[in-house]
Amino acid sequence: MRYPSFQLFNPKHFSSFRLLQTAAFGLLLGRAWQHLFWDAPYREFLWDEYWMKDLVSVVFGLSWSEYVGNPLYDERIRLFSQGIGWFYLLSAGAALSIKWFPRLARSILTTASGALLVLALVVWKEYGWQIGQLLEYSLQWTTPLLLAVCSKGSIPEYWIRYGARAAISATFIGHGLYALGYYPIPGNFLEMTMRSLSIGEDPARQFLFLIGVLDVLAALGVLWPKRFKTAIFSYLVAWGLLTSLARVWSYFSFDFFENWLQMWVYELLIRFPHFLVPWFLWKKER
Template structure:
């Protein structure tokens, strides 16, 4: 009796759309994990006196010290964060089922993209309004919106691909600005490089400098990929994958594997778009 062979990469199942769905689903699952079990930086905004003092005084009728010192409001922030975590779980399901219930899924994913943009803006504020930080997060808020546009037949395909090029380029330019030292190289960049490659600080800085140059060149090349197209996409996919794995690999500990899974695995999921969206664009370019 003959059994049908399993074709893992059968084009019928393994398509650019599946890659985009997987990228969005991984991102949303990672954010759900962060919001449900860890913390998101909403207090960076909600406890900022410059931004919130007038709101607290006029709307809540409280002085700033009463607002900050009242544990009730901290509990509400935690409940808000957990509520968003459950919403991101729902949005991850919408990414998987967008072909079955397209209108509802597009609405949920659009809302999720909006909340992810707000989170990106708060992280941008937290990092001192460094434009590189905002650029680097482009794929981490725009991927669900890209999936929505790809699913909507009234949006021309060339617009979807242009959007993919722009957000990929922004992400890699932002990453390159830090690697090149335009901004002070973040300590976690250096630490992950040193841990992952088992090298010292000086070689790690030189390695990041080289990567920064390649990031910017690839980011510019992907906007109009004519020459060296294969090399550009190979770099974007490979380096996007390696930087996503770096947090998992660099901090791996067999002795504390449970803590390692809780602390770092979701960081990998959040960065699924860093290599899957370039892969999606590459498959579309090959068509």
């Protein structure tokens, strides 16, 4: 039995491919911005004595205090982070140019997906191994891989849909676990809700609980989108967009416009997959 494949230049699929391409480009550009101008949490792992002490002793011949107290190694971590940033910028270019350099772009995007998975694991450690945090990053590290797979043209389309469904479901379940209060609600969740809706803390918590319920229901529904398909995908796209915009909307300030631009626009970019990949899948499921 032959299954339909995702053909890049088939007019039927072109617009949905553009959605996925834009999601990957925004994500990778945002991560490049973060690594080049701010910081990434690699020190959470590289300065962890439990994980690194023996390696530092064997590789560098240093005691732990010599390692963490030497500014040279801190500078090397900073340069490493910036190098990853330049690679993400290259990967964003690969997402845009995949039509012209498909084989090279696929290799770069696949590597970028691996780098984003490593970043997700580091953040997972930073958050005390809370599984919800790892789930929340599912769409981010899988989007470049989905783009690479879609451009190949020989991959069965149902594989692509299953992969997108799993990544969307995991991301929204992770978000829902925090909104429900299964884990302590992050302070920025509450602050953004209060700022965006101009409400107090208690109404914000109640609102987030409702959203958490909807997140989990939508995450389960997208795995088997037989009934209520329009409602499920409408929610996923709309809420993914609103939560992405919340960062730039909640903290906008004319007085500190330059700081706002540097601090929060990349937070929007890295969340492009949260609404564009559900939109991509919605088009595929029609």
